[in-house]
Amino acid sequence: MLKFIYNIRHFFEKYGFAVSSRVADKLGMRAKNVRIFFIYSSFATLGFGFILYLTLAFWIKLKDLVYTKRTSVFDL
Template sequence: MNTFQDIRYYFEKNGYAVSSRLADRLGMKTKNVRLFFIYASFFTLGIWFLVYLTLAFWLKLKDLVYTKRTSVFDL
């Protein structure tokens, strides 16, 4: 059981935060968004996993482009 928790912790920590950011945007619980991706991936034979990776890439790119600047002089 401890190994399962370690694996779960690893994926929650390094999961690109797609589920949590999408849940915040939609006003839902993160757990429900993760369950949707899991069930949809099994049902559609992995297509939703590709959607998840695409969202992760898009969010990472967005974070790199739109960084908050504290001052005008940070340009």
């Protein structure tokens, strides 16, 4: 049972939106604590944490698409 939980966690960490890890890096925290915050806030506010998570995922994805770093002027 424990291996199953770790496999699910690994799947979401690998193929997720990386919102938790990027927010944790920005705040100087561990990603696990940020994930726990999103889980608890989802239960406490009846889904607000999940909506917040998806909104942050959308903004991060949009930021990555807009602000790509180019190595040279000739890469346009």
